[in-house]
Amino acid sequence: MKVERPRALAAALGLLGDAAAPLVPLAGGTDLLVHWPVRPDARTRGYLDLQRLDELRGIRWSEDALELGALATYWDVITDSRVGAEFPILVEAARQVGAIQIQSRGTWAGNVANGSPAADGVPVLMAFGAVIVLESRQGRREVPLDAYYSGYREGARREAELIVAIRIPRRAHALQRFVKVGPRRAQAIAKVGLAVARSEEGWRVVAASVAPTVRRCRAVERRLEERGLPGSPEELDDALRADVAPIDDLRSTADYRARVLARVLFDATRKGGA
Amino acid sequence: MERIEGLAKLTGRERYVDDLQVDGALWGMTVRSRAPRGRIREIRFDPAVDWSEIVVVDHRDIPGANEVLLIEPDQPVLAAERVRHVHEPVLLLAHPSREVVRRAAHAIEIEVDPEPPYLDVSVPPRPDQLQRGEDNVFKRLRIEKGDVDTALARAARVVEGEYRTGAQEHVYIETQGMLAWEENGVVFIKGSLQCPYYVHKAAIRALGREPDGVRIVQAATGGGFGGKEEYPSMIALHAALLTLAADRPVKIVYDRGEDMEATTKRHPAIVRHRTGVDADGRLVAQDIDVVMDGGAYVTLSPVVLSRGIIHASGPYRCENVRIHGRVMLTNSPPHGAFRGFGAPQTHFANERHMDVVAAAAGLDPIELRRRNLLLDGDETATGQRIVDGVDRIALLDQAVDLSGWREKEAAHAELARTDPWLRRGMGLACFHHGAGFTGSGEVMLASRLDVAGLPDGRVEVRSANIEMGQGTLTIFTAIAAARLGLAPSEVAIAEADTGRVPNSGPTVASRTAMIVGRLVEEACDDLRLRLGLPADARGEEIRQAVREHARATGEETVGRAEYEPPRGVLWDDATYRGDAYAAYGWGAYVAEVEVDLRTWATRVVDFVAVQDVGTVLHRTLAAGQVQGGVAQGIGWALMEECRWKDGAMQNAQLTNYIVPTSFDLPPIRVHFGETPWPGGPMGAKGLGELPIDGPAPAVVNAVARAIGVAPTEIPLTPERLMDLDRRAEGRHARIA
Structure with a gap:
């Protein structure tokens, strides 16, 4: 096992660009290290520890965007009162990630890179129209988060690239809702996740744990734009069927996920959303 | 009184087996x-591994019988x-590096010619699934009282029901672990x-x-x-076999995954x-x-079944009772002892059924x-006359009153409207x-x-009774100190080492405080007698006599006690009639739940636990036992x-086997x-298991209502x- 610990972004990108020795970027380690004892292959890979890259730390505000550095943690968001005021569901989602230890180490960029369909951080970012900023030795490029995933744990990041920031546009929101349905009230993995945001850009509806990736629900969004608020959860079923494809697994059933998603979505759109 | 080992646990000073550093020890690992x-x-060994540096043990290396005798x-x-x-x-493996032995275990393939497993006790085994007798039954037991068939035929109403409970994992904080070594041939x-x-x-077998x-020593035990x-x-035995083969100390500590996969669970029923x-x-x-x-394998199943059917x-009066029980061999890892030991399963069924009967x-x-609650003088299903002075109806009334049942029911109806x-x-x-x-168990x-x-x-x-978080050290100290008039600091509790302590039985079955605690009192009395002191001697008299006796004889004085059943407690194992237990704890629990119809998630919002367990020996520890049992019961009822x-x-x-967190508890x-x-x-009775019996039916009855x-x-x-x-369509679904 090899761990590189560069002190500057340029050096990090140099190391990542060496195709002969691929490295796994490591920020908080809260996903990678959980499986350490039971996955012997995890110990034969090379890692790029990002913790010394101070330029990737923290939260930056600009006129039109909130930018989360690649090392911005859930805790950074929880403790920033401006985030709480402008993007309250970002804080709500952060508070539902693991316990305080995970919240203080885990990063938003890591949550995006890990690509779990059950991610807690990704749905709210996607509902706010976040853009992922990727950088390599060849330069920068930006990918909207709703176009980032191509399949189960498959993201747009190439091996030589690093997620350096997440940019969230600052829009006026008439409604923001985050719902996590877990098997218990804390420290759980979502069986159904939902983030809803309504701004001048229209409805944004994002669901987790109901498809191979966190999924933007465009059919539901269209349904809401064209026909207004639903009168019952069942009125959302057709649109949801087009958007998501829940499965039976260890944590829940396809049937439960589909029904609960319809109900929490119905309820979320109605609360203060008229 | 402070908990004896509380500070050591709180500060991390306590040493569990994984913390014991032993020079030259090897790590042991089990291949399954x-x-x-x-x-x-x-059995194929991957030639890429250098097996000469790894200790490998199989069944042929067992010096005695290849049996885990119980x-x-x-x-x-x-x-x-x-x-x-x-x-x-x-197979067993050992090596100085935990990493090497873990990889080696992955490099062994055990090829098995499969035979059809029997996995579902709700259907009888097929002939090719038989592995014990004609029917895969480990043990059948029955209790008969009165004439059930005639009584059913004459009853105003007959209500039937079938209830199922699942396996439950213990989730002790410390996983299983053992260290073995040989010293002067022992x-x-x-x-x-x-x-x-x-x-x-x-x-020894x-x-x-x-x-x-052989000497067995308990290390600090984390649950x-x-x-x-x-x-x-x-x-x-695994650690011992490896230490004999390696001629070095060997430690085996399971990680959480191995512990959950391989060790026992509560019997599904x-x-x-x-x-x-x-x-x-x-x-x-x-x-x-x-x-x-x-x-x-059989393990403890016959006695789990026994406690289950009893x-x-x-806790009801009924003249005609027939209880048939059987425990079956299946091809899952053996199910075993778990707090309550068969009773939580049958109590769940019975108390859930009582609500169904009530509705009917x-x-x-x-x-x-x-x-229907037993009054003093009534008999149980085994014909045991209960005369212990406990007013079971009063316990129920107290639980109901404390819970605010009547007022809350009105508020609940209002909530459902709005x-x-x-x-x-x-x-x-x-x-x-x-x-x-159970029965003559304590006598044996x-x-x-x-x-x-x-x-x-x-x-x-x-x-030989051990501390595992439940308070044995504190309770024994308190009992001995009170009996002899000494300060708690003047009472030591010996390490549970079979080379030093007599066999006071296992630390199970809610017996430690009640049965063994009584032996502490009796041994204190015997010590006083042996010191030549009168029965009312206490404190300074004891202290002085102990010191003087040691000075005079160069030996310590030892007071001894041996279990004798309370007078008049009789049990017939052949007919399953008589006094199944010397004493019972009684409980009445009330749960208030909230169901969210968006997610069908149930939250227990309030819980009242009323019980009579005789004199409470230590208020904080006893309340902790009850709260822990209720938490474990809520987990079993709703999520585990x-x-x-x-x-x-x-x-x-633990990401996918869900136990309640503090947020999930009322x-x-x-x-x-x-x-x-x-x-x-x-005046104390046993307490440890009682609190796991009531929560599941109370919670599920609340959800039903x-x-x-x-x-x-x-x-x-x-x-x-x-x-x-x-399935119960159309009963809710009022959407704003």
């Missing part, structure tokens, strides 16, 4: 079957020709365990040694709940009830059938129970739990305990589910009735509740 049943054809000798220490369950131990085994002498008995050739009753014998009531809702007949899944008819009889659940999604309900359970071993155990006077004037309690596939647990991780309001029981120390469904199976996960709710 991947098949649920079959004949071992070949009730029956059917379970091998290491599988020889056949395997009977997934994760059955086949094999020492030290580790996390509840029953030093069970391990000792198994070890499998290692082929005399009793003094047990029954999970460290029988399984430690297995892992202890199916319980059927057929109940006759008269026109006033009085029980006239209880016909009960209990089937348990024992897993692949409690199956609940048109009575409210409180009234049905009030009419809230689109939230529903609340109240649920109740009445139950009992026999303390100590013949527990012994010493209290020694030390040269410095202190005394030392020598027992072992997901099985082909005889293997699929969710052997305030747990604990109240004790304290009717002293003269047979126990200072909240949304108008009739659940019969736990865990009542949101997924199961959704299915029930949808």
Whole structure:
């Protein structure tokens, strides 16, 4: 096992660009290290520890965007009162990630890179129209988060690239809702996740744990734009069927996920959303 | 009084087996079957590994019998020709590096010619699934009283029901672990365990040694709940076999995944009830059938079944009772001891069924129970006359009053009218739990305990009963100090080391405080006698006599006690008639739940736990036992589910086996009735298991009342509740 610990972004990108020795970027380690004892292959890979890259730390505000550095943690968001005021569901989602230890180490960029369909951080970012900023030795490029995933744990990041920031546009929101349905009230993995945001850009509806990736629900969004608020959860079923494809697994059933998603979505759109 | 080992645990000073540093020790690892049943054809070692540097042990290296001796000798220490369950131990490995031994274990393939496994006790085994007798039944037991068939035929109403409970994982914080070494020809085994002498008995058998050739020592134990009753014998033997082969100390500590996959769980059960009531809702007949899944080997299943059926008819008066029980061999890892030991399963069925009976009889659940609870002088299903002075109806009334049942029911009805999604309900359970071993078990155990006077004037309690978080050290200290008039600091508790302490029996069955605590008192009295002191001698007199005796004789004075059953307690094992337990704890629990119809998630919002366990020896510890049992019971009722596939647990991780967090628990309001029981120390009865019996039925009854469904199976996960709710169509669905 090899761990590189560069002190500057340029050096990090140099190391990542060496195709002969691929490295796994490591920020908080809260996903990678959980499986350490039971996955012997995890110990034969090379890692790029990002913790010394101070330029990737923290939260930056600009006129039109909130930018989360690649090392911005859930805790950074929880403790920033401006985030709480402008993007309250970002804080709500952060508070539902693991316990305080995970919240203080885990990063938003890591949550995006890990690509779990059950991610807690990704749905709210996607509902706010976040853009992922990727950088390599060849330069920068930006990918909207709703176009980032191509399949189960498959993201747009190439091996030589690093997620350096997440940019969230600052829009006026008439409604923001985050719902996590877990098997218990804390420290759980979502069986159904939902983030809803309504701004001048229209409805944004994002669901987790109901498809191979966190999924933007465009059919539901269209349904809401064209026909207004639903009168019952069942009125959302057709649109949801087009958007998501829940499965039976260890944590829940396809049937439960589909029904609960319809109900929490119905309820979320109605609360203060008229 | 402060908890004796509390500060050491709080500050991390306590040393568990994983913390014990031993020079030159090897790490041991177990290689296990991947098949649920079959004949071992070949064991392949990956040639890429240098096997010369790894100690490898198989069944041929066992010096004695290849048996983990407990009730029956059917379970091998290491599988020889056949395997009977997934994760059955086949080989043992050891190496100085934990990493190397872990990789080596992955580099071994055990090829098994598969045979058809038997995995579902709800259907009878096919001929090709038979592995024990004609029917795969480990044990059948029955209780008969009166004439059930005639009573059912004459009953005003007969109500039937079938109830199911799932396996439950103990989730002790410290996983199983053992350290073994040899010293002057004696094999020492030290580790996390509840029953030093069970391990000792198994070890002398499998290692082929005399009793003094093996010494078992308990290390600080981070929780047990029954999970460290029988399984430690297995892992202890593994560590011992490796240390004998390697001639070095060997430590085995399971990680959480291995612990969850390979060690015991609570027995899954199916319980059927057929109940006759008269026109006033009085029980006239209880016909009960209990089937348990024992897993692949006998282990403790017959006694789990026994406790299960004895409690199956609940704390009620009924003249005609028939209870049939059987525990079956299946090809899952053996199910075993778990707090409550069969009773939580049958209590769940009975108390859930009582609500179904109440609804059928048109009575409210409180009234049905009030009419049927045992009064002093009534007899249980085994014909035991209960005369202990406890007013069981008063306990129920107290629980109901404290819970605010009547006012809350009105508020719940209002909530259902006004809230689109939230529903609340109240649920109740009445139950009992026999303390100590069942029937003549305590007589056969013949527990012994010493209290020694030390040269410095202190005394030392020598027992094989261990601390695992429940308070043994504190309770024994308090009992001895009170009996002799000494300060708690003048009482020492000896390490549970079979080379130093007599066999006071296992730390199980709610017996430690009541049975063994009484032995502490008796040994104190015997010490006083041996010191030549009068029966009322206390404090300074004792201190001085102990010191003087040591000075004069150069020896310590040892007071001894041996168990004798309370007078008039009689049990007939052949007919299952008589006094099943010397004493019972009684409980009445009330749960208030809230169901969210968006997610069908149930939250327990309030909980009242009223029980009479005799005199409470230590208020904080006792309340902690109750709160812990309620938390464990809520987990079992609502979320803890072992997901099985082909005889293997699929969710052997704490991310997917869900136990409640503090956010998932209500305030747990604990109240004790304290009717002293003269047979126990200072009037105490057993407490440890009682609190796991009541929560599941109370919670599920509350859910049933909240949304108008009739659940019969736990865990009542949101997924199961959704299915029930949808079948009970049209009862909610008021959408704003």
